[in-house]
Amino acid sequence: MASLVDQNRERRARHRSARSQETPPDDDQTGPAGSTERDHLIADDLPDIVDIVMDMGRRPEAPPAEAQAPSPSLPAAAREIERLPDHLEKLADRARDYVEAASSANTRRAYASDWKHFSSWCRRQGFLATPPDPQVVGLYITALASGSSAGTNSGDKKAVSTIERRLSSLTWNFAQRGQPLDRKDRHIATVMAGIRNKHASPPRQKEAILPEDLIAMLETIDRGTLRGMRDRAMLLLGFAGGLRRSEIVGLDVGREQTEDSSGWVEILDKGMLVTLRGKTGWREVEVGRGSSDTTCPVVALETWLKFGRIAHGPLFRRVTGQGKKVGAERLNDQEVARLVKRTALAAGVRGDLPESKRGKLFAGHSLRSGLASSAEVDERYVQKQLGHTSAEMTRKYQRRRDRFRVNLTKASGL
Secondary structure: OHHHHHHHHHHHHHHHHHHHHHOOOOOOOOOOOOOOHHHHHHHHHOHHHHHHHHHHOOOOOOOOHHHOOOOOOOOHHHHHHOOOOHHHHHHHHHHHHHHHHOOOHHHHHHHHHHHHHHHHHHHHHOOOOOOOOHHHHHHHHHHHHHOOOOOOOOOOOOOHHHHHHHHHHHHHHHHHOOOOOOOOOHHHHHHHHHHHHHHOOOOOOOOOOOHHHHHHHHHOOOOOOHHHHHHHHHHHHHHHHOOOHHHHHOEEOOOOOOOOOOEEEEEOOOEEEEEEEEOOEEEEEEEEOOOOHHHOHHHHHHHHHHHOOOOOOEOOEEEEOOOOEEEEEEOOOHHHHHHHHHHHHHOOOOOOOOHHHHOOOOOOHHHHHHHHHHOOOOHHHHHHHHOOOOHHHHHHHOOOOOOOOOOHHHHOOO
């Protein structure tokens, strides 16, 4: 044991010497100038943790700017395909299409943005972005969590969910280069566990739109215009189907009509059948007719299709020409979030809160959680409608403002 302690002390002395030579004079230095014998004893009892910190403090030589590789648009295998003979060029193009189809456009944009941020951080700190170094990644996520000036341009602390997403982005980007990142390495796993324990907070969920809220929101829409007809159909279908915003705008009128479709609708006598390709695969959602035509999602959709003269292709499209013409392009899913927020604020939903807070409560998921929170049916039917694989996930969507509707205190006899 004595020899192990001596080895640890000698190793740390070498680290301190190396850091004093490698650290620029204008870098911030933290910690006390000296240490007591008691500090040495505590450190000697934790050789692994001390070694982690010391190892993470090492800095390689500053790389040239051109050494920083941009985020890859294609995996290495796909780049190899580009060198195939001319007669296989069409096959290579199809392979690139499949690569893009492996993830959504939003995911690809997020991965590219996260890689750009990591590469920029590495340049500022004098690190190489590639090949993957768990120690460098460990320092990066530490900077993000601590909000240090070395972490971001603004020095703001990042949420745990943001850090986890960026770590996933780095893993994906490294994998595309054929340089896998070992996320189980102690320099990453141990630091990430500490970040979760210290900075994790309850998830911020969007406010659920309840039926009375939705009816009030519909009243703020001009039902005599094409845009109003479209918006009413989007709100009612999104609520009754428990659909995500990407699923709403991804629908076509019929099956296999566009390449970017995520599903289609089939209008029947008793309702409509929505076939979706979601995160968990293909599924069918039954949307029944409402008790009144003014709140019936099927009637609203039929009205939009009739007056919009839509018989083929994307279901929900842009309205152009001062609201008198329906375009051919599919709506962006951000339009659903904007629609929900705009109509909720106009209807005075959650008027008990200040305007600044109300604007942050509503988004596309408010429709989905609204159905889960208001449908008074067996939980398994709600779970099937939302496409969840577990009842636990469904319960996360069930958010009622009357949290004490079921009073277990009284039910127990107290």
